[in-house]
Amino acid sequence: MGSDKIIHEEESVVAQCRGLFTEGTVRWGSAVSGVTPLADSTCRLLFGDGTAEDFDLVVGADGA
Structure with missing residues (x-):
């Protein structure tokens, strides 16, 4: 069910997100x-x- 990976480094998180x-x-x-919320839900x-x-x-x- 969950991931067996634990990400410790911020750069690793960013790198994984960039690939998505x-x-x-x-x-x-x-x-x-x-x-500003818009009428079309954007x-x-x-x-x-x-x-x-x-x-x-x-x-x-x-990013803090």
Whole structure:
């Protein structure tokens, strides 16, 4: 049922996650300054660099 792997290193987690998604579908290392839920059940994210993009799914982590 569960995984028999235990991941200790942050870089290992990132490396495993990168392999799960199609290239271009994830924005790694981007600071989010705002989130707006939209009528079609997506979310618009405003990034620290001033750009905005709409997403079907948003998963965030602060990296601390």
